[in-house]
Amino acid sequence: MKKILLLAIAAALVAVFAFDLQNLLTLDSLKNSLDDFRRFQAQSPFWVSGIYFAIYVVVTAFSIPGAAVMTLAGGALFGLWQGLLLVSFASTLGATLAFLGARYFLRDAVQAKFGGRLNAINAGVEKEGAFYLFTLRLVPVFPFFLINLLMGLTRMKAWTFFWVSQLGMFAGTVVYVNAGTELAKITSLAGILSPGLIASFVVLGFFPLVAKKIIDRIQARRVYARWAKPARFDRNLIVIGGGAAGLVSAYIAAAVKAKVTLIEAHKMGGDCLNYGCVPSKALIKSAKLAHQMSLADRYGLQAATPRFSFKTVMQRVQDVIRAIEPHDSIERYTGLGVEVLQGHATLVDPWTVEVRHTGGGTSRLTARSIVIAAGAQPFIPPLPGIQDAGVLTSDTLWEALAQRDEAPKRLVVLGGGPIGCELAQAFARLGSQVVQVEMASRILVREDDDVAALALQSLQADGVQVLTSHKALRFECTNQHKVLVAEHAGGEVRIPFDDVICAVGRSARLTGYGLEGLGIETQRTVVTNEYLETLYPNIFAAGDVAGPYQFTHTAAHQAWYAAVNALFGQFKKFKVDYSVIPWATFIDPEVARVGLNEQDAKAQGVAYEVTRYGIDDLDRAIADSDAHGFVKVLTVPGKDKILGVTIVGVHAGDLLAEFVLAMKHGLGLNKILGTIHTYPTLSEANKYAAGEWKRAHAPQRVLAWLARYHTWRRG
Known part of the structure; x- marks a missing residue:
């Protein structure tokens, strides 16, 4: 059906240009034929109006040059009011048909090819597309036919497009139809839109922007209506939470000489320093060294069996935390x-x-802006018996296991x-019998197969028993025995253990500090807009509590936007940029990624090429006996533009x-291929991956001619 319609449209357009029909839609042609049109109009006014309306719709729908002349004709033939009525609806109907044509013939193909990169545009059109379309329609500098086609590629509703276009084009239609009533005085189309009139339209185009600011101000007044705003403020900024997002927000505010207060209920440095990134990496390092000792041959x-006190290992973890603490300290x-x-801290009003001070007493502080950086906490699923099992989390295990001389004998890791x-890998390397239980069909479900x-091969090589497709059902605990009961393949599996670590995810801290009283919306995180503003434009959220990523580096990244928008948003606000977000999993070998991987690209319909370089071929990796893993790069087909990279190998997080x-x-x-990399280093893997891409895209025809040239040169 599409092919038939396309052929019909193509035939019609060919006919228009083959028979010079477009010359009928010129100013001179209109002036020469005006008397004939008026005589015909006097005989059949209804038919003239109908034919005129139909022709206008066709001209606009097919984007045929001449819509301006048709608008002038409307004024000349029908006068201001009737001409305005006909032109207004005909132009909108034609524009909507062009919009629907682009949607029918092109949108699916465009969305399929560029779907991932159009997500932001689609989201913007869904949220404020009508506003921006209205703004563009007010300014005749923008070609309307182009607006029709481009909007058809988006997900804007046809009805929205119709009524917004009807309103937005009205002012320009009035100008042209009115000019048509004085057709004899017009010498060129350029004369209609004088520089002064164009300037007026540009000013008119700014009207929606100004109106939006006014509406935003009205909405803000409505949001704040039930609160009494202080006449003056003690501070410029208050930050709730002393983790990565809170620390960076406070640092930035202080750096620009704002008066800022940071409030922390527990430990400075937040989860990353005290329970997450730092202690886990210290434990992983000790476990890796023990593993290397056992494989010294x-x-x-x-080779030697490592002898150690687990208590001493855990003491080293605390020593590492104390060594880093000064970086995040109160001092x-x-x-x-x-x-x-x-x-x-508790929010009393916006x-x-x-x-409530740790040492006793309370105080109230006021600030123009507030940043919520309350972080997240481990999620513990509501499984029967889980509390009786003495479940540990990534937060509690460090203190709970600190005084043990040996690592847990039988350890279950959920997640x-x-x-x-x-x-799981770290404790297995330190002597625990580890069973890892995962409900999904494989571990690391966000990574490629x-x-x-x-990763599974590596964990199993270290002695971890990985049970995928096992759904935890309940815990059965007595004084002598602890058992996890899991469902697998329709039956129940019983897994005995001494200790269990729950690592099934983390949930944002959303309660206990006043969000409910202020009516700030929460879902899985605090709901914010693209500027990190909550319901109240002066209250921001950043870090794990805001999502969508729960990484220390993204928390710090968001903190810049939150702090700058909080302090200078009245002049300029910045949307958070999530376009390039790296992350790593610090197993051995490490897994590091940025941008798209293959499963993401497929899910988003993004076309890609894969270039892969095996680290087993890298000189430095061979010398270090770490020759395993790979660099996998996704690029735009036929181009060297990078869509995403996954690295599996030693120090993958650094190489990324x-x-x-x-x-x-x-x-x-x-560019990477043309950069000198020190030999022998692991970083050469990046250059060699680029070289693999270059080799796959070598110009074979040119190389064939070069071979002939060199043969000729040899005589």
Whole structure:
């Protein structure tokens, strides 16, 4: 059907230009034929109106040059009011037909090919598409036929397009129809839109922007209506939470000389320093060294069973935390100009925070803006018996196991995500019998199949029993025995254990500090807009509590936007940029990724090519006996533009930084290939991956001619 319609449209357009029909839609032709049209109109006014309306719709629908002349004809033939009525509806109907034509013939193909990159546009059109369409319609500088076609490629509703176009084009239609009533005085179309009139339209185009600001102000007044705004403020900014997002927000505010107060209820540095990134990586390092000792024969040394006190290992973890603590300490931030208060913060109104101080007493502080950086906590599923099992989490295990001389003998790890995999491997290397239970069909479900398979192989090689497709049902605990009961293949599996670590995810901290009283919307996180504003434009959220990522580096990234928008948003606000987000899972070998992987690209309908370089071929990796893993790069088909990179191997998280930089600044694989990398280093893997891409895209025809040239040169 599409082919038939396309052929019909093509035939009609060919006919228009073959018979010079477009010349009928010129100003001179209109002036010469006007008397004939008027005589015909006097004989059959109804038919003339109908034919005129139909022709106008066709001209607009097929984007045939001449709509301006047709509009002038409307004024000349029918006068201002009747001409305005006919032109207004005919132009909108024709534009809508062009819109629907683009949608029918092109939208599916465009969305399928560029779906991932159009997500932001689709979201913007869904949210404020009518507003921007109205703005464009007010300014005749923008070609209307182009607007019709481009809007047809989006997901805007046809009815929305129709009525917004009807309103938006009305002002320009009035100008042209009115000019048509004085057709004899017009010498050129350019004369209609004088520089002054164009300037007026441009000013008119700014009207919706100004109107939006006014509407935003009215909406803000409505949001704040039930609160009494302080006449003056104690501070410029209050930050709730002393984790990564809170610390960076406070630091930025102090750096620009704002008066800022940071409130932390527990430990400075938040989850990352005290329970997450830092202690887990310290434990992983000890476990890796123990593993290397047992495999010392790989390096020409005598293998040995590592002898250690688990209590000493856990003490080292605490020593590492204490060594890093000064970076996030009260003293440091006080020295930077931040007022740091220890206590529990509660939002009283949009500008006031009540603090229950750790040392006793309460106080109330006011600020123009507030940043919520309350973080997240481990999620514990409501399984029967889980509390009796003495379940540990990534937060509680460090203190609970600190005084043990030996690692847990039989350990169950619930969860096959990054945290679960890291802890399972580390404890297995330190002597625990680890059973890892994952409900999904594989571990690391956000990574590609080949990545998950390599991670599984590594965990199993270290003695971890990985049970995928096992759904935890309940815990059965007595004084002598602890058992996890899981469902698998329609039956029940009983897994005995001594300790259990729950690592099935983390949930944002959404209660206990006043969000409910202010009516701030929460779902899985605090709901914010693209500027990190909550329901109240002066209250922002950043970090794990805001999502969508729960990484320390994204928390710090968001904190910049939250702080800058909070302090300077009245002048300029910045939308958070999530275009290049790296992350890593610190198992051995490490898994690091930025941008799209294959399963994401397929899910989003993004076309891609894959280039893969095996690290088993890398000189430095061979010398280090770490020759395993790969670099996998996704690029735009036929181009060196990087869509995403996954690296599996030793120090993959460090190696990824080069690709993060390249993607952030639009550098392709050719630039990486042309960069000198020190030999022998692991970073050469990135260059060799770029070389694999270059080899696959070598110009074979040119090379064939070069071979002939060199043969000729040899005589």
